[in-house]
Amino acid sequence: MKVHIQQSKLKWHYLWRGLRFIHAKVPSLLPSVALGALLKAFSPFITIYLTARIIDELFGARSAAYLAWLAAVTVILNLIVYLLQKAMERIKDMGEFRLLYFGSFEMDQLILNTDYENVEKPDFHLKKQKIDEAANMNRRGIWQLPELISSFIANLCIVAFAVTLSIPLFLALSVHSDSFFNSPWLSLLFLALILCSSLYSVRSNARFSKWAFHKMDAMMPINRAFSFYGHLMQDHQLGKDIRIYQEQKLIKKAYDDFNRRGMVSFCFDISRRQGRFWAGSAALSALISGFVYLFVGMKALIGLISIGSVVQYVGAISQFTTGFSELITSATDIWQDLDYVELYFKFLDTPNPKYKGTLPIEKRNDNEYEIEFRNVSFKYPGSGIYALKDLSLKLKIGEHFAVVGRNGSGKTTFIKLLTRLYDPQEGKILLNGIDIQKYDYQEYLQLFSVVFQDFKLFAFSVGQNVAADVHYDKERAMECLDKAGVGDRIRKMSKDLDTPLYKIDADGVEISGGEAQKIAIARALYKDEMNQPRHLIRLPNLRSIPNSRKLPATKPRFTSRTDFLPAASVTIF
Structure with missing residues (x-):
């Protein structure tokens, strides 16, 4: 238990250190990530909420002026949010490019300035190699942190907006109706069904993400060898030896062997797992959507909610089920990515073992050294x-x-x-x-x-x-x-x-x-x-x-x- 708590504290430490590092190197990145994620989450709810109001007006007073005002607000808000979102994406993309440079530059500076004996240590190179491979394969570590934070904030906001728009549905009860669909127990049962399905989706998603994460880890040694033989074929300085000793077949065979062992097997496993995961997720999503439409439709049928509210509640609940699943998944991905953030900072924290000394070199006129x-x-x-x-x-x-x-x-x-x-x-x-x-x-x-x-x-x-x-x-x-x-x-x-x-x-x-x-x-x-x-x-x-x-x-x-x-x-x- 103590070990688990210590590991959790350590991960929180590296999360905050990673965020401070990103903000210090690229000050505009995290604000653009946060604002962009908020706008991305808010965007669909503009249409959901205002469409519901438009439908209610069409089935109600049908005021042309009010309908025009609602339509104008919908278009203008969507346009503003879209333009702001694209602006934040541009700032974010430029910031991530700069982070890629600064993150690599920090490692290069360490290698240039650290004591020479560190440079010759095998574990020093293995750490650097693992950081590079993680970054190249899926931009893990410090470089993936902004994207994961963006996903987490966006899904957290989606869940918050969805809950805000959905709450009236479960409170919509009438004292004049004894219908089964007017029962508070049905609302609780339906709410429990949504939560259970969301938790199941979260569990499946987390298991798949964890499996894919470890599968990528297992691929690193194979990918390292695969890249090595690919480099041999590209390096013109090796051309003399390759031709004189006719090593083309030897290199190509090694390249093909690692390709077959690694990439083909990896792609096949990923495709198979992804197919099962997506099929299960789609089936569960379709089932929940059916129950949502049935529950909301019957509420509207007995007059507990308006026709426009059907659109609002269906849209909000659908956003909630997707957003809640993605929220947990993004949190899991951040937690796993912190292993690579920790590796990155431990590499930067490589100590210099050499005592530097303070005495100046003696200057002698007699050259007796x-x-x-x-x-x-x-x-x-x-x-x-x-x-x-x-x-x-x-x-x-x-x-x-x-x-x-x-x-x-x-x-x-x-x-x-x-x-x-x-x-x-x-x-x-x-x-x-x-x-x-x-x-x-x-x-x-x-x-x-x-x-x-x-x-x-x-x-x-x-x-x-x-x-x-x-x-x-x-x-x-x-x-x-x-x-x-x-x-x-x-x-x-x-x-x-x-x-x-x-x-x-x-x-x-x-x-x-x-x-x-x-x-x-x-x-x-x-x-x-x-x-x-x-x-x-x-x-x-x-x-x-x-x-x-x-x-x-x-x-x-x-x-x-x-x-x-x-x-x-x-x-x-």
Whole structure:
């Protein structure tokens, strides 16, 4: 019981947090949702109520002026409500589009700024993947919340309006008639019948919604694989391997297998369940409608209500049965969707495990800087195997050092620890005798320029890739490209430094792997030269340190260069 209460409190917390988030990012969205839902609910009751009055007037005084006034009011009110509703829908659609952007942007910002070790955690990616799949398959989570809130408000208003217009029917009794249809017990019996049928419809609808919800969840792993193989067929960068090794049949078979296991089975199950659900709902609706017409018609026959009121009560009760069922369904959908809202905010709340430190980096005129690895051991999250074990070494300026080891023996891990992309679980890394975790994290990162083996360039201009900034020194950028050995190639491009890398537009160019590597080296040189004079460390293909060794090293600026070689070397200038 306590667990259930705690879960309910947690869901209410994420509901309010979700609403606050939506209002903060798109202030116009929730008001347009609420007003649009109210107008949508109110719209049918204009026609129901005023049509009843028109019919009563036709069977009564038949005043042409009054009939004209009623008709004009009906048309004008419907027009006003329709125009306002469309205006709210437009604002809502634009707001939902903006929410889609801002909701995704918040996740992207987290990924860009969170500690690197979070980015490499499998569960971090699984959370993000589940959020994306839920959003893509049915826009679940924070993105579906406005639509569900709109449905809930609209159906709540429909029920309220319907009850308001229906109450006189059950109070319409005459002291001059002893007819069975004049009995208050019949009204209570009929009311109970409507409520029971509505509850049954609610139960059926909720069961179907819950089944469809869990069915969609079960589809996610299959959809993930299905999308993966679809991506393989579309990615032009994989075309060389696919053609050389003739992998077309292999990929197509996997694609077809997941399509058959997932989409075909899913669509068949959904269609079958939907068919049964809709057939049952239609039969129940027809039965209730028959009883409504019989009950209201007999009330009118014995003179308890007017002819026009027949239209009013039949319309109102029909709206109530539909609205009440949809109200519970929308509430259930909101409750289920909150699981994905919770997942979204838990992802955004991913903590940064790294201690940022506050000490500034010491500025020394004698260039006596030393980094020491003291009994450092490290293993990646979720792994029981040490990537580095009990490593002790020192790095000093002015010496040469070579790191040699087999693939997977820890060379790249060593550089990740040196640059504080990770912190060791055991031992310490010291800069001039002080634990590097005590230094200001961002200031410490500025000491290093690293070119890893799996470096990345981006679809920006060449100059922006080199400078890693929008505004940069073009002369310095070209100088660094010349030092890296690719300056002449850049000068021959249509816009030299302003030429976009990759085919993002007509002026974009595709560069070779070797050219990309040289541009990445120029990027490291540019960062290094922004704070001249500096000492440079080049670390090609750092993959492992086979055992504990003493290292020389550097001033507080280290540039690591990675080439595709079986071993690594460090040169200190």
